[in-house]
Amino acid sequence: MKAISHHVPDAMLAAYAAGSLPYPFALVIASHVSLCIECRAAxxxxxGIGGALLESAETVAVSDGLKADILARLDAPYTPEPVHRRKGALPGPVMSALKGRExxxxxxxxxxRxxxxxxxxxxxxxLLYIPPGQAVPDHSHNGLELTLVLQGSFSDAxxxxxxxxxEIADEDLEHTPVAxxxxxxxxxxxxxxxxxFRAIVPRLLQPLFRI
Known part of the structure; x- marks a missing residue:
């Protein structure tokens, strides 16, 4: 696999570590981290910072066993699947979301598809499947869109x-991704x-496809 060059911003990674990201974004970040050594280390x-803050925080009325268990979980090494995967394999977090099905x-x-x-x-x-040379209709965003490549590649502006x-796209980006x-x-x-969507047909089909 070629070197990864588009990573998770540090603020978003911190939010993921704190458990404050909504599930859809958290799933994408977990999948990226399972593939990226650099973001895994970050x-x-x-x-580790979160664990240190807990250790230095004011004592609350919890059992020693509960505190030790929480700190042990924070200190435990993160062990996602290996970076080098067989072609066509999906990351562990995606397989968990699929519950083992295809x-x-x-x-x-x-x-x-x-x-x-x-x-x-x-x-x-x-999950999106885009044939080689095929474009996703030109679109912008009402919020935030995170797109992680699992196979092949795409290009846009x-x-x-x-x-x-x-790729992290916000309300300022209008693009036409092409596989x-x-x-x-x-x-x-x-x-x-x-x-x-700019074109009328994608706008008409949008409720049906829930995009």
Whole structure:
């Protein structure tokens, strides 16, 4: 696997370590960390800081056994799956979200498919399958979108994203991601608000596809 060049911002990694990210975003970050040595080390540093803060905090009325258990969990090494995976394998956090099943792909048209892993008030997270050379319709965002590449790669106005790379898109970005030649691009994408499509057909189909 080529070196990962698009990482989790430190503030978002700290929020993940603190357990304050909504589930859709947390799943994407956990999956990225399982692939990225650099972000895994940064996460362990944040977890270590959290453990030190707990140790120095004012004592509260809890049993010694409970405190020891909490600190042990914080100090335990993070052991995600190895960075070098067999081709086509999904990260452990994604397999957990799938509950061991294979993706149940639903067509979005033009060869693009999706499997919605979770949808709720806090947002949604889905697997996307994009054939080589195929574009996702031009869109902007009503909130935040995290997209992690699991297979293949895609390119847009901000650059190229390969396996393990994380794209973070906000309300200021309008883009048209295109899957690069070679393997089909499989992504894990999380949003906290519906996308904004420019073309009429995607807008009409948006409620049906829950994008």
């Amino acid at each position: 996460l362990e540093a944040h977890q 993706p149940r792909w639903k067509s979005l048209g033009m060869g693009v 999706q499997d919605i892993l979770h949808a709720g008030k806090e947002g949604s997270v889905r 901000t650059g190229r994203f390969g396996v393990g790379d994380l 690069d030649p070679g393997d089909a691009c499989i992504c894990l994408a999380a949003t906290d608000a519906p996308l904004r």
